[in-house]
Amino acid sequence: MNDVQRQVYIDEAAELLSDLEVSLLALEERPDDAELIGRIFRGLHTIKGSGAMFGFDAIASFTHQLETAFEAVRDGRVRVTPDLIGLTLDARDHIQRLLHQPAADALSTEAGMRILARLCTAAPDFEPAAADVPRSPEVPAEIPAAPRQYRIHFEPHPDILLTGNDPILLLRELAGLGECSLVAQLDRIPQLDAFDPEQCCTRWDALLTTTASENAIRDIFIFVEERATVTIERVAEPARVPEARCSAPSATLRVSADKLDSLVNIVGELVTVQARLSGYAAASGSAEAGLIAEEVERLTERLRETTMSVRMLPIGETFSRFKRLVRDLSAELGKNVELTTEGDDTELDKTVIEQLNDPLMHLVRNAVDHGIERPEQRRAAGKPANGTVRLAARHAGAFVLIEVSDDGTGMNRDAIRARAVERGIIAPGAVLTDQEVLSLIFKPGFSTAERVTEISGRGVGMDVVQRSLDALRGSLSLASETGLGSTVTLKIPLTLAIIDGLLLEAAGEFYVVPLSNISECLELTRRSARPARHSLIEVRGELVPYIALRDHFALSGDPPPVEQVIVAETREGKCGFVVDRVIGDHHTVIKKLGCLYRHVEEIPGATILGNGSVALILDVERLAAEVMRETCRN
Amino acid sequence: MAKTIMTVDDSASVRQLVGFTLRSEGYEVIEAVDGKDALHRLTSAVRLIVTDLNMPNIDGIELIRAVRATPACRYIPIIMLTTESQDSKKQAGKAAGATGWIVKPFRPEQLLAVVKKVLG
Numbered sequence: 001m002n003d004v005q006r007q008v009y010i011d012e013a014a015e016l017l018s019d020l021e022v023s024l025l026a027l028e029e030r031p032d033d034a035e036l037i038g039r040i041f042r043g044l045h046t047i048k049g050s051g052a053m054f055g056f057d058a059i060a061s062f063t064h065q066l067e068t069a070f071e072a073v074r075d076g077r078v079r080v081t082p083d084l085i086g087l088t089l090d091a092r093d094h095i096q097r098l099l100h101q102p103a104a105d106a107l108s109t110e111a112g113m114r115i116l117a118r119l120c121t122a123a124p125d126f127e128p129a130a131a132d133v134p135r136s137p138e139v140p141a142e143i144p145a146a147p148r149q150y151r152i153h154f155e156p157h158p159d160i161l162l163t164g165n166d167p168i169l170l171l172r173e174l175a176g177l178g179e180c181s182l183v184a185q186l187d188r189i190p191q192l193d194a195f196d197p198e199q200c201c202t203r204w205d206a207l208l209t210t211t212a213s214e215n216a217i218r219d220i221f222i223f224v225e226e227r228a229t230v231t232i233e234r235v236a237e238p239a240r241v242p243e244a245r246c247s248a249p250s251a252t253l254r255v256s257a258d259k260l261d262s263l264v265n266i267v268g269e270l271v272t273v274q275a276r277l278s279g280y281a282a283a284s285g286s287a288e289a290g291l292i293a294e295e296v297e298r299l300t301e302r303l304r305e306t307t308m309s310v311r312m313l314p315i316g317e318t319f320s321r322f323k324r325l326v327r328d329l330s331a332e333l334g335k336n337v338e339l340t341t342e343g344d345d346t347e348l349d350k351t352v353i354e355q356l357n358d359p360l361m362h363l364v365r366n367a368v369d370h371g372i373e374r375p376e377q378r379r380a381a382g383k384p385a386n387g388t389v390r391l392a393a394r395h396a397g398a399f400v401l402i403e404v405s406d407d408g409t410g411m412n413r414d415a416i417r418a419r420a421v422e423r424g425i426i427a428p429g430a431v432l433t434d435q436e437v438l439s440l441i442f443k444p445g446f447s448t449a450e451r452v453t454e455i456s457g458r459g460v461g462m463d464v465v466q467r468s469l470d471a472l473r474g475s476l477s478l479a480s481e482t483g484l485g486s487t488v489t490l491k492i493p494l495t496l497a498i499i500d501g502l503l504l505e506a507a508g509e510f511y512v513v514p515l516s517n518i519s520e521c522l523e524l525t526r527r528s529a530r531p532a533r534h535s536l537i538e539v540r541g542e543l544v545p546y547i548a549l550r551d552h553f554a555l556s557g558d559p560p561p562v563e564q565v566i567v568a569e570t571r572e573g574k575c576g577f578v579v580d581r582v583i584g585d586h587h588t589v590i591k592k593l594g595c596l597y598r599h600v601e602e603i604p605g606a607t608i609l610g611n612g613s614v615a616l617i618l619d620v621e622r623l624a625a626e627v628m629r630e631t632c633r634n
Numbered sequence: 635m636a637k638t639i640m641t642v643d644d645s646a647s648v649r650q651l652v653g654f655t656l657r658s659e660g661y662e663v664i665e666a667v668d669g670k671d672a673l674h675r676l677t678s679a680v681r682l683i684v685t686d687l688n689m690p691n692i693d694g695i696e697l698i699r700a701v702r703a704t705p706a707c708r709y710i711p712i713i714m715l716t717t718e719s720q721d722s723k724k725q726a727g728k729a730a731g732a733t734g735w736i737v738k739p740f741r742p743e744q745l746l747a748v749v750k751k752v753l754g
Contacts, residue, residue, distance in 0.1 A: 005654065009647040042688045048643040052739030060739065113745070128641060162702065164711035164733035170727045222735035288716055 001439055009054040009100055021554065024085050024092070031080035036138055040088075041070050047095065059098045062112045065082040066091050069119050076232045084119075091115050115540040135327060147178065150217060156228040156365040158199040163222050167200060173220050178210030234266030255352065260311055266587035267300075267307045272608040274300040279611070312494075313353055314339070315393045315402070316344025321357075321489050322364050326389060336375055336385055339370050342392035347398050352472055352492055356402070359468040363488050364389060366462060371486055381483060400475075400494060405487035411480040413437050417461040419446065438478040442466040466571075473499065501607075503615060504566065504579040506548075507555035510615035512588050517568045517620040521582050524563045534600070537565060537576055547575030549628045569595045570624035577623070590617060602626070637753060638662040638697075641716070642672040642685035642697065648703065655742040669697035682734075683712045683754050684727060684745075687723050694739055696721070698730040711752035715740075 020043045027036045052060035066088070071260045076202070094112055102106065132444055152174065156167050174180060189195070214232055221230045237470070275297050281293035292455040319341040330337035346445040348356070348461040372378075372387030390404045420426045434441075440446060444570045445462040465488075469476055473493050480486035493499070501512035524537065524546075546565055549555070564574040590605040597603065605617045639661045641652040664680065666672035669692025671684065683701065687694035694714055699746045701707050712734040716724045724735055733752050736745060 005647070005651060008650050012647045013646060039690075040688070041718055042644070045688050046648075049715075049738040050647045050651075054647065064678065075651070161709060162708055163728075163731050166711075166752070166754065170754065172754070173751060225739075359674060435712075 006054050009050055009056070012050065013047050013056075013059070013099055014096070016047055017092055017099075019043055021089065022091050024088055027080060028082055028085045034074075037070070037080075040075050042068065044070060053332065056098070056114075058108070059095055062091070062098065062116075065094060065116050066119070075107055087115065087119050087235060147209050149207065149209045150458055151233045151235050152208060152215065153219065153231045154205070154206065154221065154228060155203040158201060160199055160200050160224060160227045162533070163224070163227060163519060166325045167202070167204070169223065170220055171204060171206070174217070176204060177212045177217065177220075178208055180206055180208045180210075181345075182206045182625075193220065198613075223520050229243075252458050256283035260350075263307055263618070264311065264592065265302050268591060270300055271587075271589050272612075275609075276611065276615050298443075306351070308494075309347075312347035312348045313350050314345045314347050314352060315356075316346075317399075318353055318357060318360065319391045319393075322360065322391065325361065325364060326368060329365065330372075330387075333369065334374060335368065335372050335387060337372050337387045337389055338391045339364075339389060342532075342562050343372070346393035346395060346400055348492065349494060350395075350498075352400075352494070355468060355472055356490075356492065359403070359465040359490070360404065362389070362396050362462060362465050364391070364415065366408040367404060367486070368407065371410075373409050377409075390455070396491075402490040402492060403487055405485060407485040410482040410484055411438060411441070411478075411486055412482065416440050417591065435478065438480060441478075442476070473516070499588050499590060499617075501586045501588040501617065502566070503583040503609075504549075504564075505581040505583055506553075506579040507554060507557050507559075508611060509553070510583075510609060511549065512564060512586055512615045512617045513568065513577070513620055515585065517570070518566055519569050519574070520567045520575075522565045522567065524565045524578055525561070539567060539574070539576075542574065544574045544576050545627055548578035549625065550578070550580075550624075552623075566621045572621075572622050572624045572628045575624035575627050577618075577620075586615075588615075588617065636660055637681045637683045638664060639668060639684060639749065640664040640667040640672060640675065640680045640751075642683060642689070642694070644668050644689045646684065648686065648715070651742070652745065653707065655745050659746055659749075661749075669693055669700070672697055673700055674702070674715045675710065676708050678700065680707070680710060681750060683710060684715065684749070685712060686715045687727060695726050698727060698732050702731040707747045710741050713748055713752065 004444050006026050023040045023043070024035055024479060027040065030036065042388070044063055046552060048063035048067055051063060065262070069078070070088075073080060073084070078084070094108075094115055095448075098108060098112075120631065122521065126369055149190060154167070154171070156165075156172075160167060175182065182207045188201040188203065190201065196463050210217070214234070216409075217232050218230070221228060224230075263350065273292075278293045278297055281289040298634070323339050326337055326339040329335075366388045368387075372389070373381070373383075374464070374533050375385040378387065378435050383405050388407050390403070390405045392405075394401055414439055417426075417432075417440070421428050425440060425446060442462045442465055447463065469490060475491045477489045481491070487631075499512075500515045502518055504511045504513060520539070522537070522539065535546060538544075544567060546587070547557070550557075550559055559578075560580050563580060564582050566582065567574055567576050587609075588607045591607060593603065594603055602619050602622050603616045604619050607615050607617060609615050639656050641649055641656070641663060642665075643649045643652070644667055648663045649667075653665055656663045664675055666675050668689040669685070671691075672683070672693065676683075683697075685694045685697055689697075692700070698712050698714070701710060701712060712731070714724070714727045714732045714735045715738050716727070716735050717738045727735065734748060736748050
């Protein structure tokens, strides 16, 4: 409080006092003038209020008594008499004296008391209320205390914003008191159409650890006491807010695979029913039905994703099994081989992982046995004596890529070629791409090992890898550089339960072909002219053998004048399938056929369509092999 | 940009004290001598109003009601200055939509604490 400010108060008070004098004299003439009484009251009020603020405590306390007396006058409890006016004028003069002599001494205090005593007689209703005399505000000393924990529930009334109070600021202030965790309860927020942005429908729960007192916490909400429900509870034991995601030691549950399979099956059926519902809703044209169908679709999709994710397992466990294999193998072969893994946490469908075990074992064995050289050979080639076999997994869209690579000698293309010719797999003069040459090692009966080793050369060969991958609807590619090593990349679908297929129709029957197999669709018009069951079609200068599903499955009825040919890429080369109609993409949930059909290899499964009818899923590779056999025979 | 606060009081000393305290903290301060003056000077730039209750012309309660009825200013925090003896006034102010209050006499730091509380 500086002197300039005190001087402003003194000037103002002097002005108020002279105004008070004029008003009092006027009041003597018009004792019932409410306007005048109000003016006098306001004057006294300001002198008192400001007096305390600027350190004029004596004025504040004295004027407070005077104001209380005038409150009785204003409220009509005490009548204005000339005696009262005289006394008030005396009191006014007393204030003026105090103004210039701020430190009230005993003498002036006594003078003040005398005036107040006389006021009491003049206004009998008036009791000097000494107890609540305002004083210069004091800042209570902060007593440091041990941190305590409080649970605070803050529930503002919806109209709290209309008072200019911002709940966020209050919460921020609360958080400023100590360590605070806040949870907003949003359940009362209405739907968008009923939502009023001027209403606050959120409630908050806070857990606060603070050295501040309960009163200090309550003070934060002092302005909103009447517009909010605030409860503050002391928490007996320091405890944290239980986290929504409880980090319980064991949050996993063992569930039998059968139950999971059954769940997947039911979800598959649900997807089908949902497709029917959507179709029905669209056909009905009802907006309400459309909304419900949309909601069901959304939920089904989520359920499907969740169910699929339950079946997902990280591949790391499978990878780690090969550490032992590599260790034993390298000891047996006198090689130093190390296995490194990458992407251990890549997740794959449980069934896929199980079926990957065999092909991976063959690939790892092959890499150690044929890929990695002996230490002396490695040193001679300027490579570290220790060879490395690397297993790496990573996601690529709906597929997982698994690489098995080694830093060994690489594949000898000429040796592979010579061997393939020797074994009658290819003709001596065959023109093959590099990839095709390398792929020869996966052909049945192929083995390039110079000597039959204990490990790899048992006549089983790498064709096991190819067969397993077919079962997984996966594919593989090879890369190899002489002297530097080889890499086999397996491309595996994330799940076996669902495929993206192309829906086809022939003679009223539905078929699904995995979309990944199909390269193009063509029209076929000259079918009637063809005498043979199997024939060839020219696709951009290339002759492609084809098979008509109508003939193959002995379907009755006449084909339409214009048919469609689906050209699929298979290991046997391109192959066409003639159908009546191509319907389009179909997200296919694969259902196993009963055990009666277990040996029908061309049809690994079936799916149920939106309209409830069954579509058979075709194994293009097997069909193509059949086509090739028949074509050759003819 | 400095936040603008309007102080409304018929007492020049209070206006000056409030103004001095707030300006020294970097706020812009508009001083109004009563409710009528305040409504006249009120703009959307004003982020907070600190008003006395006992004032000639338009008093604090009426000022609060008028501000709350002005769409652009509906949500401005309004702090009223009251005294211990004015509990009924305080209740009337709250009912009119005052954000909070400061009991006179107050120290500058109390004023600043409340301003920070409602202004963030």
